[in-house]
Amino acid sequence: MNRAGSSMSRTIVIYSAIPWQGIVARPHHLAREFAARGNRVLFVEPPITWLSPLKKPALARHLHFGKVRRLGAQLGCLTPPPVLPGGYRWRALNQVNQWCLAQSVGAALRHLEWPPGIILTHLPGTADYPGRAPIVYDCVDDHAAFSEYSSLWKKDLVIELEKMLTVRAGVVLATSQVLWERCRRLRSDTLLVGNGVDMRHFSPAAAGKTGATGVRGRVAGFYGGIGPWVNLELIARAAALAPTWVFYVAGPFESGLRVPSLPPNVLMPGFVDYNDLPAILADFDVALIPFKNNELTLSVNPLKLYEYFAAGKPVLVTDIPELTRWGPLVYPVTSPENFVEALEQVASENTDLGLRRRRVAEENSWSAKVDAIINCMEGLGL
Numbered sequence: 001m002n003r004a005g006s007s008m009s010r011t012i013v014i015y016s017a018i019p020w021q022g023i024v025a026r027p028h029h030l031a032r033e034f035a036a037r038g039n040r041v042l043f044v045e046p047p048i049t050w051l052s053p054l055k056k057p058a059l060a061r062h063l064h065f066g067k068v069r070r071l072g073a074q075l076g077c078l079t080p081p082p083v084l085p086g087g088y089r090w091r092a093l094n095q096v097n098q099w100c101l102a103q104s105v106g107a108a109l110r111h112l113e114w115p116p117g118i119i120l121t122h123l124p125g126t127a128d129y130p131g132r133a134p135i136v137y138d139c140v141d142d143h144a145a146f147s148e149y150s151s152l153w154k155k156d157l158v159i160e161l162e163k164m165l166t167v168r169a170g171v172v173l174a175t176s177q178v179l180w181e182r183c184r185r186l187r188s189d190t191l192l193v194g195n196g197v198d199m200r201h202f203s204p205a206a207a208g209k210t211g212a213t214g215v216r217g218r219v220a221g222f223y224g225g226i227g228p229w230v231n232l233e234l235i236a237r238a239a240a241l242a243p244t245w246v247f248y249v250a251g252p253f254e255s256g257l258r259v260p261s262l263p264p265n266v267l268m269p270g271f272v273d274y275n276d277l278p279a280i281l282a283d284f285d286v287a288l289i290p291f292k293n294n295e296l297t298l299s300v301n302p303l304k305l306y307e308y309f310a311a312g313k314p315v316l317v318t319d320i321p322e323l324t325r326w327g328p329l330v331y332p333v334t335s336p337e338n339f340v341e342a343l344e345q346v347a348s349e350n351t352d353l354g355l356r357r358r359r360v361a362e363e364n365s366w367s368a369k370v371d372a373i374i375n376c377m378e379g380l381g382l
Helices: 026-036 057-062 091-112 124-128 143-149 155-168 177-184 199-206 232-241 274-282 303-310 336-346 352-363 366-379
Strands: 011-015 040-044 067-072 075-079 118-121 135-139 171-174 218-223 245-250 266-270 286-289 315-317 330-332
Touching: 011 026, 011 091, 026 040, 026 075, 026 366, 040 091, 067 091, 075 091, 091 124, 091 155, 124 155, 135 155, 143 155, 171 177, 171 366, 199 274, 199 303, 199 352, 218 274, 232 245, 232 266, 232 336, 274 303, 286 303, 303 315, 303 352, 315 336, 330 336
Parallel strands: 011 040, 011 118, 040 075, 118 135, 135 171, 218 245, 218 286, 245 266, 286 315, 315 330
Antiparallel strands: 067 075
C-alpha cells in the first residue's frame, strides 16, 4: 500500500521545466514522493535546442540522444535529444518537437522496461503531445510572462498552448491563487495544490546557527535562482542603509543578468547544493524573498517560503499576494527604508511566531501535496 492508501502502482512521466541537477524544486519533490509510494517515475529534463550550446558551451554535453539513467529502483531520469529552436514562437515547430520528445520518452520507458502511463507536465508545449496518454497539467507559472525575456517566445502562442493544455488535461493543478482562478475559467475542477516542504530536511535549521555562511553578526539571507524577477536594486539600497547587517544572497545567476553595484556587506557565494541549504538557512536571522512585483511574480507560490517557515525564520517579502497573505508570519516591505525598519522589528518579534511558522510548514509537507494529487487522479480514474 502506498502512503495515500492506494495499492495502485503507476508509471508517471514528469515533464519538468528544470533539469535534475541544480536547484531542487517542485518537480524533483513530486518525483521522489511518487516514487517512494511505489510508482515508476521517469523525470524528463527540459530539452535544450540545437542553438543552446552556441550560447552556453557547457550545454554541449546534452548533444546526445535519449540518455536515460536510473536514480533509484523506481526513479529514472531522461535527458532528451535537442529540439528545434522556436517551438514557443511557431506552433508547427512545437508540434515537431513534441513528436520527437514523445519518441524519446517511449524509447526510455522501453529501456527501463516500464509500461506507458500518465504524463504530469509543467510545460504548456505539451498541449501538442501526439499520444493518448492521460495528462496532468501542473500549472506553476504564468508561462506567457517569460516571453518578456526571450525573443524566441511569442506570448500569444504560449497563451494559446496553455489554454489548449488546460482543456485537454484529465487533471489540472495550480500552485497559486492567481493561477487557480485563471485555470478555473476553463476548468472549474482545477485543484489548488501549492508548494510544500521536506520537514525532515529543513527542520534542523531551527536549532541554531551553524557558521556555514562564514558570517559573524546579523544575516539577512536569500537562496534560489537569481534572475530578472529578483529585485537586486532593492537589496543593494537596503544593504547600504543597514551596514551592520550582512546580506547573503546565494544562488546561480541567469545568463545576461545585469547586477547593480553592491555595497561590501552583500555576499553572493553562488550556487548552494540542496543538501547544504539547511545549514545555510540556520545562519539567517531573517530570510528574504525580494521579488519584483510584475506579471511573472504575481502568479508564483515560492517554495522557499515553506522552507523558511520550516526553520521558523522571520521572512521579509515584497508586495506579492501569495506572500503577503501570510499576515503576521511575514514582514511586507515596499522600499529600502521600509526594508531596514522591518529588519529592526524582527529583533523584538514574539517567539510564538516561529512556532506558528513551523506548524504552517508541517501542514504543507510534500507528502500531503502528493496525497491530494493522487486522490484527485484516482477520483477521475487515472
